[in-house]
Amino acid sequence: MWHQPAQSPFRRFAAAQVEGGSGTQDEPTALRDVPAEGGIVLVVDDEAAIVESLTKIFKREGLNVLAATDGNTALDILRKHRVGVLLTDLMMPSTSGMDLLRAAKTIAPETEVVLMTAYGTVETAVDAMKEGAYDFVTKPLKRAHVVRIVRNALEKQSLLVENRSLKAQLAEKRRRAIIGTSLAWRRTMDIVMQAAPSEATVLLLGESGTGKELLARALHDNSARAKGPFVAVNCAAIPESILEAELFGYEKGAFTGASTARDGRFEAAHGGTLFLDEIGEISRHVQVKLLRVLQEGEIERLGGSGKPRRIDVRIVAATNVNLAEEVKGGRFREDLYYRLNVIPVSVPPLRDRRDDIPLLAQHFVQVYAEKNGKAISGCSPAALERLSEYGWPGNVRELENAIERAVVLTRAGQTVIDEDALPREIRDATPGTASATSLTFPIGMPLSEIEMRVIHETLRHTRGDKRLTAKLLGIATRTIYRRLESTDGGSGEHTDDGQEGDKD
Structure with a gap:
């Protein structure tokens, strides 16, 4: 039960400050009257007249309002709706404004809290700000002041949400770039x-x-x-x-x-x-x-x-x-x-992870096509072949720069990057120029993995010719087949030259 004093300071404020006070009064917003837009203000006070007056004020300011006259209802609203600002009285029976502040920071950390307090409890309100409250306003309330405080709190909350969203998007872009x-x-x-x-x-x-x-x-x-x-x-x-x-x-x-x-x-x-x-x-x-x-x-x-x-x-x-x-x-x-x-x-280095070149190229195409407003979906087979044959002394950074250049130079109407849009040094690359077939290996890599990387890289340079690969490596062709079968089940990842090869 709440009791409304006959001549409370806020009753006089409500009568004097609420515009359009005559006629039918608006009901405090119920849980079923959920605003369609964001930026919700939740007003909480055990005095119904204060709730009614503030609800009218904020609605006339174009804000979305939910309201409650007790702490439990307010907590229910916080759990069910994304509240931008909680405007609550500090001194209430059962659940105080401090209780609501602490609960809000747990239930909805993004919600900003503004406390309403009488002059005698200003010190308590200051303590509340140390616990995370945005600000406090003193009773009797002044319409312009309380509206300004709430709008500022809404703006801060909106910026925090936007900042968190942008950080999440940036983290996702970084994740996709790996x-x-x-x-x-x-x-x-x-x-x-x-x-x-x-x-x-x-x-x-x-x-x-x-x-x-x-x-x-x-x-x-x-x-x-x-x-x-x-x-x-x-x-x-x-x-x-x-x-x-x-x-x-x-x-x-x-x-x-x-x-x-x-x-x-x-x-x-x-x-x-x-x-x-x-x-x-x-x-x-x-x-x-x-x-x-x-x-x-x-x-x-x-x-x-x-x-x-x-x-x-x-x-x-x-x-x-x-x-x-x-x-x-x-x-x-x-x-x-x-x-x-x-x-x-x-x-x-990129030359040691050539299987990743098409994936990286596609990623950079999507990034720079979107940035430049072009409907480019990927690279042509000829362009991908050139990208795979190049040595990439500048590694992934050089690949990114090459794709950005190609996206910019691709003519309107083209949906794929052709080899003509690539830098000359990439267009002129041949299998023999791809880092002079050099490989580097981290210390501790098992010899079996080193052997397979050498075989795969040599096959790439010989365009899948297993007999030539075996000759270059000084091993039997059948050894090449056995090594490939042991790793990929003989899936024929590299082109079969049709030769049975030598004996071990």
């Missing part, structure tokens, strides 16, 4: 997904353009730090003279021009992941400071007083140089190398 079914790529992804949930430092080893940053993001997105920041730093792109300040931050007056203190990338990545690309390019001085981070979990800003700052960051590093050789040459600290090399991941 494409590959080849053996080399599957092995790489298996290690990445096993390492992701851990806190271990990961070192990505591979040529430029192989997708190391995508893998670093995959490590982050599939870890317990996924909701934290992902900060990427290309150590080779930042001048050595300012790299230390960029990474570790600086205090005011640390150097000429340092008029204010500034956080470094480590502090920006607190609670998340810091990706250090081209780690082999950092100076010995910066190596010492990085080693301290890995050993102690703390940094010291430039110009600091010597008091370290604790940080909580997972480090993922990447390089396209042989760090072990850099250690031997005295250019990279051995102790830092072992700190970084906890989980090494070899990222294969």
